[in-house]
Amino acid sequence: MALEPENVEELENSLARYQGLDHLKVKKRGNSLTIFSAQTKDQHLHARLTHLGGGHWGLSLPRHTGRWEKTPFTGTMDDLVETLVSNFGFYLEDISA
Numbered sequence: 001m002a003l004e005p006e007n008v009e010e011l012e013n014s015l016a017r018y019q020g021l022d023h024l025k026v027k028k029r030g031n032s033l034t035i036f037s038a039q040t041k042d043q044h045l046h047a048r049l050t051h052l053g054g055g056h057w058g059l060s061l062p063r064h065t066g067r068w069e070k071t072p073f074t075g076t077m078d079d080l081v082e083t084l085v086s087n088f089g090f091y092l093e094d095i096s097a
Contacts, residue, residue: 003028003051011035011049014081021085023094032060037094046091047084049077059083061091 011026011033023037024046035046048060048068059080060068073083084092
């Protein structure tokens with residue numbers, strides 16, 4: 001399934017529910033949504049959600065090697081944003097501050 005612009009907007013809205021995450025942006029590529037920030041000259045990757053079908057998503061986090069590491073976390077988009085904020089908030093920090 002190809003993702004729609006509405007998927008980007010849905011993830012941006014889900015992130016906007018949390019204070020201090022207004023530096024984050026979302027872009028789509030294939031069946032994935034990448035959370036990134038671009039306050040600096042380069043983009044900084046924070047996390048990626050991959051559509052698994054039927055409203056379920058998988059969470060991946062960036063490694064220092066530049067590759068993505070899949071996590072065992074799956075669920076709705078809102079569930080994964082909650083997981084990110086609650087358990088992996090340091091991945092979402094604004095590095096330009």
